[in-house]
Amino acid sequence: MKNIFVHLRIHSNFSLAEGMLSIDYLSEFCKKNNQPAIAITDTSNMFGALEFSINMVSNGIQPIIGMQVNISSSIDSENSVGEVVLIAKNEIGYKNLLVLTSELSTNSNFEKFITFDNLKTHKDGIILLTGGIENGFIGKPASLGSIVLVNDRLKVLKQLFYGNLYIELQRHGIKGQFDAEKILLDSSEKFDLPLVATNDCFFENENKFDAHQVLTRIDK
Secondary structure, three states, X not given: OOOOOOOXXXXXXXXXXXXXXXXXXXXXXXXXXXXXXXXXXXXXXXXXXXXXXXXXXXOOOEEEEEEEEEEEOOOOOOOOEEEEEEEEOOHHHHHHHHHHHHHHHOOOOOOOOEEHHHHHHOOOOEEEEOOOOOOEOOHHHHHXXXXXXXXXXXXXXXXXXXXXXXXXXXXXXXXXXXXXXXXXXXXXXXXXXXXXXXXXXXXXXXXXXXXXXXXXXXXX
C-alpha cells in the first residue's frame, strides 16, 4: 500500500502576519494531490477552525484541528520557552484546545506562552509534536547539541503526554537540522517515542517567498 503524506503543520492566513495559505487553496491542494486529511495549526489561535472544518468536510477531506504554541517550563532557567504543536485527538482534546487558546488570547504578557501547569491541566485528548529547530521546545536545543536538555525536557513531556507525544523531524535544508536529527533519532530510541515528519508550511511555493517576507514585516 502506498504511503500517503498528511500535512500536520499548516499556517493558514489566520496565522496573522505569518501565514499566506487560504483555506480554499488547502482543500484544492488536498484534492489535487490525493491527500485524505490535513491539519490547521495556526500560531496561538484557532480562528480558522470552523471555516476550515466546514470546507474540508464538504470536499471529502478529514480536517485535523490544532495550533502552534509556545510553552514555558520550569525544568531549566535558560531558554525555557519553546514552540510545540498541539493537535486535538478527539472531542475532549478539541475542548481543551479551546480553553488553551482562550487563555492565550487573554494573556497580558507580551510574549504569549502556555505554562506547564496549564498544559498539565488541559492535556487530555491532545497530541504534542515537539517543534522544529528554530524555536522548538525540543528541536532548538537539539540543533545546539544540548543533549542533556533535550532528554530532560522529553522525560517531562513523556510523563505528561504518555502515548500522545511525537518527536518531530523536519528537512528544510536549514543549518542545524542534520545535527539535530541525529540527536532526535537517538532520543526517540532512548525514550521509545514515535517519530513524525512535518513540513512547516506558510506559503504555496518558492514563488511566494518574497511576498511572505513582506507579510512578516508588516507589523514590525
